[in-house]
Amino acid sequence: MKIRPHHGVPLLLLSAAISEQVYAQVTAKDDFGRTPVDQTIVINVLNNDEFTGVQFGDPFVSVDNGESGLKPADNGVASVNNDGSITYVPNQGFEGQDTFEYEVFENGEDYGTDIALVTVYVGSGGITSLLTGDNEQETATMLERVCDPSNSENISPELSAACADLSGLSNEDLALLVGQITPEEILMTRRMMSELNRGQTQRIYSGQKMIRSGLNPSQLVLNGTSIPLADYKGGAASSDGLSRIGLFGTVHIDQVEHDSSGLESGYESDSYGATIGVDYRLRTDLHVGGAFDVVTHEVDYDNKGGSLESDVYSLTGYLSWFRNELGVDLQLGYASGSIDTRRNITIPTDQVVTGDTDSQQWNLSTQVQWGFARDAWTLTPFLRLDFISTEIDAYDEQGDSAWLMGVGKQEMDQLSAALGLEGTYALSYSWGVWVPGFNLSMISESNSDYSPVEFSLLGDSSTNGDFSLRPETEDSMFYEAELNSVLIFAGGLSTFAAIKTVADYENISAYQFNFGFNYEM
Structure with a gap:
């Protein structure tokens, strides 16, 4: 990726x-x-x-x-x-x-x-001898059962004709068709929900981080990174000068490419979203609040295999407690969304297969951090735990193809842990302040109830058309590293740039570039 x-x-x-x-x-x-x-x-x-x-x-x-x-x-x-x-x-x-x-x-x-x-x-x-991928071989085994003459009474006329066409295909076309029939594109939806939740949780933590800095969180959040501006403008305001109510918001854009594997298709994805939140100060060291997040996710599969679109809306409540260098944050949220899928089959003629379903997700997250400040340096080690429970409803595909699938219900419970260090260094100049920074973390994922996805060929009334496909497993350990830079000018203008990379994530080579600006009226 x-x-x-x-x-x-x-x-x-x-x-x-x-x-x-x-x-x-x-x-x-x-x-x-x-x-x-x-x-x-x-x-x-x-x-x-x-x-x-x-x-x-x-x-x-x-x-x-x-x-x-x-x-x-x-x-x-x-x-x-x-x-x-x-x-x-x-x-x-x-x-x-x-x-x-x-x-x-x-x-x-x-x-x-x-x-x-x-x-x-x-x-x-038979057909299975033409395929090398595990999931494609599962599909081929299913096709051999369905298209066997002994099963002819259980299949629709359209499916019977499609089975008859298989014998006239070349080896290359037959292998291509089996790959297109295999609905492995569906397998990434639970991972998509997990990645969206991780990004949303981090954006809310950015607002909570500014609270710990003694700031009104409406001041500045750029691309998910919080900048404690008050510290660079002559010191943080006193607690008496802070409003009890604050607003914060972020806008985010992500673009990802995933390499194909023996289990899942390759794809490119783009996500766009925004978060807006309100914070209430109960006392100087305790804040509560809530945030609303909306994300649109668009996926294009390799070799014009199809596409996926998803809109996810989430509501999260949080609590933030901090005293001196120690800070503890807690989040509880619920997300609901829609998923629309499209698969393209081109053998022997062009066919379009579509589907739509809904998703739900609960998430619980907590983070503990301890800040060290010396001169212009600020270093903050942190430990974060995230738990999500995801459910994607079962649905039946529609279209003009004999290879329509019934897709089973998908569930996943995932626990991830992140241990990291973030740091900033403030440099003052006549024109303003430059704040370079970094963030290093190692992340481990552990899934339960991450079972294979069950499918059934709708044109077959028997159980011969039932089969299951395995998704890629979680990564036991991977790493993220980011370098960022903030320029704060007189008059309220600030600019932000960052480069981020992911290492040791299976089938992923990830590089992300972020640019942004903020203007305070």
Whole structure:
């Protein structure tokens, strides 16, 4: 998963423009083949490869020659034919799966190259022998049960016709169709709710942090990071000068890219939202309050596989107690939302499958921190515990496809712990104040009731169309690091910038860039 910058950077755009002129203009795509035991197969690997730019002639194909570094076939021999196709001869008596790599050389103005993997299934296996991902194999096993002639009385006419079409598909199209039928896009919804809750909880903690600084929380929160302005404007106000009621608000934008795995599809997502809250001071060291948060989440799946949209509304109450360097915060919240899904199936014709459902979530969070201040430095170690209980209602898909699914109820209870350190350093200048800062944390997740999602093929009245898919598991430990900078100018203008990265999160390489400003009237 990669998190894209929130704003375009001219230098990055220049690098992208240069790379277009330097790197390969050919994309080699993985291929699949199937052959009986002791029989040769010819695979036209160039059929699905993509070439751009001016081509001077036919491309060149090569396989392992002992020196190329390409992966050779382990249980057979692969050789290149004059037309660029590859002949694979399995070893005598071998039955099972074999793989090898080939490299294609573009015969064009850029002379680019690319490498792809060829998977050959030797034997009499069914549809499952074409797939490598665990969840796709689960779907393939279900299809073999549903489309077996003994099950013909239990399926709809539309599904019967779709099953008949399977026998006329090439290995490549059949593997592609099974991947499109597999509703693995649905599996990320519980993780989405967890990530949205983590961001919302952090935004409210930002307001509580300013309370501990002796400030009215309506002063400044930028992109989820609180800035104790009063400390940089001549010291915090006394408790007698503080209003009992304060308002705070944030606006946030997140962009994420998730790499595909053997269990879940790759996708890109964008979320936009805002938080507004009100705080009431019971006494100088005790505050209570509430916050309302709204988030819109948009997901686009890789290879035009479909999309997901979700609107989530949450209401959170909180309590904040602090004395000297010690602070303790507590939050309790409830969220409700809607989820709309769309899956695209393109084999043998374009089909659109849609669905809609609702989500609910309870969350409980507590954080303890201890601040150290010396000269312009402020260092604050913290420990945070979050518990969420998420439920996504069951629903049936709709559309013009024979492969419509019934999606079972999804539940998840998750406990996460974060241990971290944040720090700031205030520098005063004639034009204002510069406050660089950092935040380091290590986070551990633990899920219970995170069972596989149950599905059923709606066109089958028997239990043959029932199957389940496993989501990716939680990460036992990952890390977040952020560098930020605040510029506070005379007249009330403040600007903010930050870069954040996530490390050791499975299938994730995350980078986030934040920019913002605030103006006090």
